[in-house]
Amino acid sequence: MSQATEAEHRPLIDATGDSRRPTGLLLVGIPVLLMAWLVVWPIINAIVRTIWRPDQTGDYGLDFSSYGFFFSDGYSLANLSITLWTTGVCALFLLVICLPIALYLRFAQGPLPGFVQALAIFPMFVPSIILAYAFIRVLGPNGMVDIILNSVGLPKIRTPYLTPWGPVIGLVWDNIPLTVLILLSGLGSVANQAIEAARDVGANRLQVFWHIIMPRISNSILVALSFSILGIFSAFTLPYLLGPAAPEMMGPFMQRTFREVNDLLNAMTQAVITFGFCIAFGLFYVRSVARNQRK
Amino acid sequence: MAVTITARPRIDGLGIIFTLLLSLAIIFPLLVVGTWAFTEIWRYPNVVPQQFGLRFWEQTLTRPDVWGALTLSLQLSTVVTLLSAAICLPAAYAFARMSFPARTVLFFSFLAGHAFPKFGLLIAIAAIFLQLNLIGTFWGVVLIQLVGTLLFMIWIPVAAFQAVDRRMEEAARDVGASPLRVFWSITLPQAGPTIAAAVLLTFVGTFYETEGAWLIGAPAIRTMPVLMISFINNQMVIQYGAVLSVMLWVPSFVALMFARRVIGGGAFARGFGG
Numbered sequence: 100m101s102q103a104t105e106a107e108h109r110p111l112i113d114a115t116g117d118s119r120r121p122t123g124l125l126l127v128g129i130p131v132l133l134m135a136w137l138v139v140w141p142i143i144n145a146i147v148r149t150i151w152r153p154d155q156t157g158d159y160g161l162d163f164s165s166y167g168f169f170f171s172d173g174y175s176l177a178n179l180s181i182t183l184w185t186t187g188v189c190a191l192f193l194l195v196i197c198l199p200i201a202l203y204l205r206f207a208q209g210p211l212p213g214f215v216q217a218l219a220i221f222p223m224f225v226p227s228i229i230l231a232y233a234f235i236r237v238l239g240p241n242g243m244v245d246i247i248l249n250s251v252g253l254p255k256i257r258t259p260y261l262t263p264w265g266p267v268i269g270l271v272w273d274n275i276p277l278t279v280l281i282l283l284s285g286l287g288s289v290a291n292q293a294i295e296a297a298r299d300v301g302a303n304r305l306q307v308f309w310h311i312i313m314p315r316i317s318n319s320i321l322v323a324l325s326f327s328i329l330g331i332f333s334a335f336t337l338p339y340l341l342g343p344a345a346p347e348m349m350g351p352f353m354q355r356t357f358r359e360v361n362d363l364l365n366a367m368t369q370a371v372i373t374f375g376f377c378i379a380f381g382l383f384y385v386r387s388v389a390r391n392q393r394k
Numbered sequence: 395m396a397v398t399i400t401a402r403p404r405i406d407g408l409g410i411i412f413t414l415l416l417s418l419a420i421i422f423p424l425l426v427v428g429t430w431a432f433t434e435i436w437r438y439p440n441v442v443p444q445q446f447g448l449r450f451w452e453q454t455l456t457r458p459d460v461w462g463a464l465t466l467s468l469q470l471s472t473v474v475t476l477l478s479a480a481i482c483l484p485a486a487y488a489f490a491r492m493s494f495p496a497r498t499v500l501f502f503s504f505l506a507g508h509a510f511p512k513f514g515l516l517i518a519i520a521a522i523f524l525q526l527n528l529i530g531t532f533w534g535v536v537l538i539q540l541v542g543t544l545l546f547m548i549w550i551p552v553a554a555f556q557a558v559d560r561r562m563e564e565a566a567r568d569v570g571a572s573p574l575r576v577f578w579s580i581t582l583p584q585a586g587p588t589i590a591a592a593v594l595l596t597f598v599g600t601f602y603e604t605e606g607a608w609l610i611g612a613p614a615i616r617t618m619p620v621l622m623i624s625f626i627n628n629q630m631v632i633q634y635g636a637v638l639s640v641m642l643w644v645p646s647f648v649a650l651m652f653a654r655r656v657i658g659g660g661a662f663a664r665g666f667g668g
Contacts, residue, residue, distance in 0.1 A: 121494075122488070122492065122494075123488040123492035123493065123494030123497070124488075124494045124495070126484040126485050126487065126488035126492070127485040127488050127489060127494075127500055129481040129485070130481050130482055130485045130504070130544050130548060131485075131500050131503060133481070133540070133541060133544065134503055134504060134506060134507065134541070134544060135503075137519055137522075137537065137538070137541045138506050138507045138510075138515065138519075138541065139506060140522070141515065141518035141519045141521065141522050142510065142515070142518055144518065144521065144522060145517075145518040145521060148521070199412075200412060200416075203408055203409065203412060207406060207408070207409055209406050209409070211406045211409030211410070211412075211413060212409065214409075214413060215409060215412045215413055215416065218412075218413065218416040218417060218420055218421070219416060219420075221420050221421075222420060224646045224647070224649065224650040225424065225643070225646065226602040226604075226619065226642065226643075226646060227604065228602070228604055228619045228622045228623065228626075228642070229424075229427070229622075229639045229642060229643060230423075231626060232427060232622070232626055232635050232636070232639050233423035233424055233426065233427045233639070234423065235626065236423070236426050236427055236430060236632075236636070237422070237423045237426050241438045242426075243422075243423075243426045245438075246438070246439065246440070246441055247441065249439050250439070250441045272419070272420070329508070329509075329510075329511055329512075330511075330512065332511045333511030333512055333513035333514045334513070335513045335604075335605045335608070335609075336604050336605060336608075336623075339623075340623065340626055340627070349511075349513070349514075350513040350605075353513060353514065353517045354513070354517075354608070354609060357517055357520060357609070358609070358612075363521055363524065366517050366520075366521070367517065367518065367521050369514075369517070370514040370515070370517040370518050371514075371518075373511045373513075373514035374510055374511065374514055377510065377511045377514075378509075381508075381509035381510055381511075382509060384508065384509065385502075385505045385506075385508065385509045388505060388508075389502050389505065392502075392549075
């Protein structure tokens with residue numbers, strides 16, 4: 100309740116009188132304060148507490164030693180680089196897989212596109228924990244793929260389970276629906292007339308794609324990639340269940356530092372470092388969403 | 395069908411290729427899990443299980459930890475969804491209909507949580523919860539899951555309220571209906587279905603929320619996904635995980651059916667910045 104009353108006391112700067120104004124602030128007060136308390140404050144808290152720390156004598160001062168440790172520790176750096184590698188490979192695969200699907204969905208006619216779209220969006224309704232289990236049953240040791248290969252007399256696969264490719268496959272699978280949806284929404288702004296006009300003057304498919312479609316959807320591509328990169332960089336469940344124990348991605352690494360090693364300072368340092376690596380994508384993503392909403 | 399112009403109705407080869415590849419990558423793994431759930435014996439080199447049956451359903455469903463996790467997950471999801479609806483729906487109405495200072499800034503402030511990598515943010519929140527002794531408690535998990543629902547539960551209802559035909563509301567006012575009556579009889583029936591879909595998706599999303607529950611709640615708070623993690627990690631009887639997957643997927647299927655109207659519209663992709 101105190102949160103609501105706080106909201107009521109905010110100064111009403113705007114001069115155009117309207118008696119319902121305090122009610123509006125009151126109604127949005129609780130969620131806004133919850134955001135401030137559990138999103139904005141923890142971030143500030145993590146940054147401040149990792150750089151403004153007491154030294155041996157107990158005096159507070161600027162101290163970057165936990166960051167120094169992270170960037171000089173071989174294991175931490177290995178975890179960071181496996182995370183960067185996974186994120187980059189996933190982004191590349193997502194683009195290569197989802198762009199053709201989205202292009203097909205935008206321009207194809209007939210009964211099949213609806214079905215293809217349903218298939219592409221389906222992973223949205225499969226919780227990643229079930230995905231992890233299905234992955235192990237299909238691609239794991241003695242999984243379904245091995246069974247099928249064995250039945251036709253072929254050797255077993257080298258399973259991606261518990262290798263860096265495990266999280267890559269899982270995360271790409273998980274991110275296909277939103278990437279396709281965002282790209283498709285961007286392709287909606289490509290006018291058929293523009294393509295027909297280009298075709299009329301003799302442009303082939305590749306030229307149409309490169310000169311007409313690409314410039315119009317480049318922003319959507321960046322948004323889709325930013326969104327997936329934000330999700331993949333600090334993914335936890337899939338890397339934890341499907342990835343190697345060492346080096347591990349930042350998500351499992353932070354979780355272990357926090358819960359198992361009980362090292363709050365280094366866990367927060369790792370969190371702030373992931374913020375730093377993703378800040379550009381985060382800001383770009385938020386800016387695009389805000390711009391879209393205002394349209 | 396006229397076939398005069400450069401004929402379109404030919405075989406959609408690309409579509410068939412996409413359908414086959416996506417079915418193989420997306421439906422096939424789930425079918426394998428489904429098969430495991432109804433299998434009693436399936437030794438390695440055999441392509442089909444030797445014996446089908448429901449034995450493992452009975453075994454899974456009589457495990458006390460499964461029931462405990464299921465009850466806890468349902469409780470958590472219900473509490474989080476109700477709290478979220480109670481604080482977000484009035485806020486959504488205010489954002490859609492009222493004017494107040496800093497309205498735009500506050501509206502977009504809900505994006506802040508999406509500008510940061512999620513697990514890093516969870517660690518930062520956990521650092522705060524540590525001081526408040528909320529780690530390993532029911533309400534700690536409620537809070538962390540509640541924050542995750544805010545954006546969705548405000549933005550979708552805002553769109554729903556804005557889509558309501560204002561002229562109908564004004565007409566009702568003109569014939570003497572009270573504001574409350576207008577809200578109840580005109581606004582709510584029009585915005586209702588979309589809001590119901592948002593509430594349902596929030597419930598299902600909370601039910602499957604894994605990372606916050608694992609980081610904040612484990613080991614004391616064992617939700618269904620957390621239990622599933624331990625089933626996978628400890629390599630217990632394969633069928634337990636399969637049965638649990640099939641059971642876990644049921645709410646998701648309900649959501650799939652209901653959410654089609656929300657996701658079908660471009661509004662959803664636009665909400666994600668498309």
